[in-house]
Each structure stands twice: as structure tokens, then as C-alpha cells.
Amino acid sequence: MSAALAPAGLFDCRDAYVRTVQELAEADPRIVAVVNDSVGSSKLGTFRDRFPERLINVGIAEQNMVGVGAGLANGGKIPFVSGAGCFLTARAMEQIKVDCAYSQANVKLCGISSGVAYGELGATHHSIEDIAWLRAIDKLTLIVPADPWQTAEAIKAAAAHDGPVYIKVSRMPVPELVRSDATFAIGKAETLREGDDIAIIANGTLVHHALDAAQVLAGEGVAARVINMATVSPIDKAALAAAAATGAIVTAEEGLSWGGLGGAVAEYCAQHNPVRMRMIGFPGFAPTGSAKWLMEHYGLSAAGIASAARELLGMKAG
Amino acid sequence: MVSPEQLRPVEGPDVATLDARIAHVRERANWMRRRLLAMIVDAGQGHPGGDLSATDIVASLYFDILRIDPANPSAPNRDRFVMSKGHCTGALYAALAGAGFFPEAELDTYLKPLSRLNGHPNRIYLPGVETNTGPLGHGFPVGVGIAVAGQIDKSDYRVFVLTGDGELQEGSMWEAAMFAGHRGLGNLTVVVDRNRLQQGAGTEDTNQLEPLADKWRAFGWEVVEVDGHDPALLLAAFDDAAAPRTRPRCIIANTIKGKGVSFMENQAGWHHGVPNAEQYATALAELKR
Numbered sequence: 001m002s003a004a005l006a007p008a009g010l011f012d013c014r015d016a017y018v019r020t021v022q023e024l025a026e027a028d029p030r031i032v033a034v035v036n037d038s039v040g041s042s043k044l045g046t047f048r049d050r051f052p053e054r055l056i057n058v059g060i061a062e063q064n065m066v067g068v069g070a071g072l073a074n075g076g077k078i079p080f081v082s083g084a085g086c087f088l089t090a091r092a093m094e095q096i097k098v099d100c101a102y103s104q105a106n107v108k109l110c111g112i113s114s115g116v117a118y119g120e121l122g123a124t125h126h127s128i129e130d131i132a133w134l135r136a137i138d139k140l141t142l143i144v145p146a147d148p149w150q151t152a153e154a155i156k157a158a159a160a161h162d163g164p165v166y167i168k169v170s171r172m173p174v175p176e177l178v179r180s181d182a183t184f185a186i187g188k189a190e191t192l193r194e195g196d197d198i199a200i201i202a203n204g205t206l207v208h209h210a211l212d213a214a215q216v217l218a219g220e221g222v223a224a225r226v227i228n229m230a231t232v233s234p235i236d237k238a239a240l241a242a243a244a245a246t247g248a249i250v251t252a253e254e255g256l257s258w259g260g261l262g263g264a265v266a267e268y269c270a271q272h273n274p275v276r277m278r279m280i281g282f283p284g285f286a287p288t289g290s291a292k293w294l295m296e297h298y299g300l301s302a303a304g305i306a307s308a309a310r311e312l313l314g315m316k317a318g
Numbered sequence: 319m320v321s322p323e324q325l326r327p328v329e330g331p332d333v334a335t336l337d338a339r340i341a342h343v344r345e346r347a348n349w350m351r352r353r354l355l356a357m358i359v360d361a362g363q364g365h366p367g368g369d370l371s372a373t374d375i376v377a378s379l380y381f382d383i384l385r386i387d388p389a390n391p392s393a394p395n396r397d398r399f400v401m402s403k404g405h406c407t408g409a410l411y412a413a414l415a416g417a418g419f420f421p422e423a424e425l426d427t428y429l430k431p432l433s434r435l436n437g438h439p440n441r442i443y444l445p446g447v448e449t450n451t452g453p454l455g456h457g458f459p460v461g462v463g464i465a466v467a468g469q470i471d472k473s474d475y476r477v478f479v480l481t482g483d484g485e486l487q488e489g490s491m492w493e494a495a496m497f498a499g500h501r502g503l504g505n506l507t508v509v510v511d512r513n514r515l516q517q518g519a520g521t522e523d524t525n526q527l528e529p530l531a532d533k534w535r536a537f538g539w540e541v542v543e544v545d546g547h548d549p550a551l552l553l554a555a556f557d558d559a560a561a562p563r564t565r566p567r568c569i570i571a572n573t574i575k576g577k578g579v580s581f582m583e584n585q586a587g588w589h590h591g592v593p594n595a596e597q598y599a600t601a602l603a604e605l606k607r
Contacts, residue, residue, distance in 0.1 A: 032470070053470055054470065056466060058493070058497050059496075059497065059500075061493035061496075061497065063455070063459065063489070063490040063493055064459045064462070064490060064493035064494050064497055066459075067456060067458075067459025067460045067462070067463060067490065067494065068459055068460070068462055068463035068466060068494075068497070069463060070449060070459075070460045070463060071449070071459065071460040071461060071462060071463015071464040071465070071466065071467065072463045072464070072466060072467045073463075074398070074448055074449060074460065074463065074464045074467070075463065075464045075466070075467020075468055075471070075473075076394055076467060076471075077467050077470075079463075094453055094456070095456065095459070095490075098450055098451070098452065098453060098456055099449060099450070099456055099459075099460055102440075102450045103441055103442070103449050103450040104441075104442055105449070
């Protein structure tokens, strides 16, 4: 778990997350943070110094952390329950289901350092199953922001939304994306590049790779649409219908290659707009290796996305 | 001890004396027992053993102690009751109806299709339910969170959690107990329905809980042990808990599973089950005494 700074021009989305939670807390006394001994890994040190009574550290006890979060919501608070995505989701899954979603408690769950950010630590510390697991839970909003701006917007939208939300907060260095229309709404996809030959639907740390892939494909005469599907639940069906009309879809996410964003897209398309697809993600438990190496090794990269697109387009032409 | 002004019964006579309060709780508890058995017989399923062991505790809270208003079930400063042993809906629903959260006639819909009276309580459907429970080990951590909110806000509401004793085999209960002790949650009271039976056998034969009081004390709690079927002792324990405190309180309520119906008492087999017509008649006759 290195504490290295993100390279120049790239950002660790945890910084946007803590900055935004703290800004919200300045204006709204209901905002509290709940952690599982994860003040450091959640970068909440400044929040603790500023609001010592509003930083609730339950220790290493994820089930209690999520239950306490639901109780704080009952008591009128807006808790941001933050812990490493791998433990927050898997260890406390029944609390997320029952105490948060089924009870419709106003809890904001923040899966920190999700995906394979803890690369070398291995599959116990990877959070690549989280979206597949949580997508099965009714009435739970799922957001996977792509960059610092969208992380901040997602945190603000989650605070304003009355109900449980899971936000996947990356620590992988990502660039700030360039947008012509900087608005964020839960459940609304963002089209970052137009194109009608194929659609690339990505979220989180894969969005900038998708844009790079589209650039490469453009040089080959292929117009690829790039859709940032930050909200996985509820998914933007209109954007999916339009994407399916291109005749080919590649999905890409820092998660399993089944059950997550790709699974959500496939479920919709299979029933409404059948279309050829490739789903980019991890094929299962990942071995040791740096996060960067793991992403490249498994094709979670611009090259991997472009390659999948070419394969699909060949099938489409044939 | 709490002042009479703080004791606002939800329903019934304006009880001012302790004897009258005790008599009122006894009457309501007897009514709850008859009512929940009728619900279980009508529905053809239920958890009578645990309902009946919890009845006097729930009656003491809903018909005397809790500062709640059925007309305003979301009042920020209301006392909270969390049924952590969520399968005991017979007792909970009878109490909620008796306290005025919904019409008593609705109890006849218990467990029927589309009824708000689900096998485990659901706050989305039913006013007065604080959090959805059912799987064991959930209500207590949520109750701790409510108490933390009250502690941060310096609110004067109190939080009461009723747990089963078998439920204490869940690890999340001790995560919550440890944290409540650490935070010194003086606004929190946990009642353990200590009937010594879980679904399949005795708690001590299954996974020993004793020395139970020592366990709670070691986690930083005040512990009181009472007869969980004696409203006088229960009210005293709850009243005393109203004094400003710096530690959470655990009331170990020694109870009898199936209490009040002779053939159900201390029988693990009545954890769930439905009396037949003859058994039901016997039960009602015993409860009329």
C-alpha cells in the first residue's frame, strides 16, 4: 500500500471524495463519517481534525460499521460509511442488504481503493466483485465515478439523494476528463465522444482508456461512441438503447468481466436491442502484481478495448 | 428514579401510581398474549415461543416506558425500540396496534398475502418500526448507531433494543456491544430475552453464553438481572435506566419461552408452531385466569 502521489496530470479520486465530504459537512451538520479504522486509507485525517465528534470510528468491525451507519441515519444523520471496498461490501453484505437497502436507510457507502488498487496484496484485497454483488440488491443506487470532478459530483448527489447509495472510490491515478457539458445526475449516462460505428460503455478508471481507444480507432476510420455509465443502478436505458443501435458494444470496467456493468448492459440489450458485445474485465481472482500491471495484463487498457472493438467490428461486417 | 411527568403511557388510564402502572402493563401483556396467539392460529404459522417470552418486556416498554406518539411516528426526539429478534412479530405487532400505530383489526391480516404485517418487521410498510430486522445480529448495531446520533446531538431520547439470547451467538452483536461500551452510550438499554432456548435446543448445549452478565460487564456495560415476566421489576429496571448514565445498560431478563401457555413453556419445539383447536382453547382458558 504505497503512499506515493499520483503522477503529474493524474489524480487520486480519494482526494476529491474527502474534500467534498468535508465541504458538505461544513454546510450541513447532519453529515458524519463512519470508518473501520480506515481514517488513513480513506484520507479522512483532516475531517477528523475539523469535526472530531462527527468522525465515528467503530474499529475493525464492518458489520457493525454498516449497522451503525443505518442507525445514524435513523437518528437524522447523513452518514458516509467509508472503508476499503473489498471489506465494506463482502463482510457487511447482509447489513447493506437489510439495514440499508431493504430498510431504505439514508446511508452513503463509500468503497475506497476499490478494484485492484491494492494490486500486490492479492485477491483478498481486490474489490472486483462489488458491483456484481451489489447490483443484485434492489433499491440500492450504485455509482462508479470516472475522475475527480465526477467523484465530487457523485458525493454531492448522493448526499442530496434520500436513500442508500454505494460509491466506488478509486485510488488509481486518473486524468480529469474534458467535458463540454459538465452536469451530473444519478442515473444519467454521459456521452463523452460521438460515433455510430460502435459504442464503448465504460465507467470508473476505464473511461479515460475508452477515450484513448476511441482516438486510436478514429485513426483507423472507426467512429466509436464513448459512454461513461457512472451510474450502474439505476442504469440509463435510453443511453443503452441508443448505444445498441450502433450494432456493437464493448463494455469496460475495473471489475469482474461478468455481473457488473457489462452484465447490466447485456441484460438490457438481450431483452430489448440484441447486439454483439464484448465485456472487458477481470476473468476471476487476479494474481499478485501491481495494479498497473494487472490492468494491462488483462486488457483493461486502451489497447485491450481497441482490440475488442476491432474483433466485434469484423464480426459485424461479416 | 424518573419523574412521573416523564412517564407518559401511550394508552390507557392516566396512571400515576406504580401499582396502577404495573396493573396496566399486566392487563396489556395478557391481551397481547391472547391476541398474538389468535394471529398465529389464523395465519397458520408464527413464533409463539419467543413471542410469549418477550411479551412482558415489550408490554412494559410500549404501554409505559417509551416516549412515543403514534400520530407522529417519525418525531426526531422519540424514544426508539428496535426488535433485534425480528421473528417475534406476534408480540411486536400486537404492541404496535395496541399502542395505536395501526388499527387493531389489521392484526387479522398477519402473514397473509400483501399484508403490511410481514413475518419480520418492515419499516417501509409499517409506522413504528425503526429498522427492518429478521436475520439475527442486525437490530442491535442499528440501535447503537441511533444511540450514537443521540449522543452527538445531546438529545434526550432513549434507545431500547430487545435481543434474543441465542442471537448473542452472532458476532455482530459483540462488535456492537464492544463499541457501545467504548462510546459510553448511556442512552442505550439492551434487553436480553434470556429464555435459554434457541430454535433447536438449549443455548448452553448449543454454544454456551454463560457467564453472560460477566461478558457484558467486560464489554463496559452496567448489568441488571431481573425476572422478565415481572412488570414491577422491569419497570424499575427501565426507570432506573432513565437517570443520566455514562455506560450502556444490559438488562438480562430471565424469561420462559412460551410463558403463559403451560404446554408451550420451556419447550424448544414451540419456537415456531401453531396450536391446534384444542390447544388453542386450553391456551385461552389459561390466559383468562
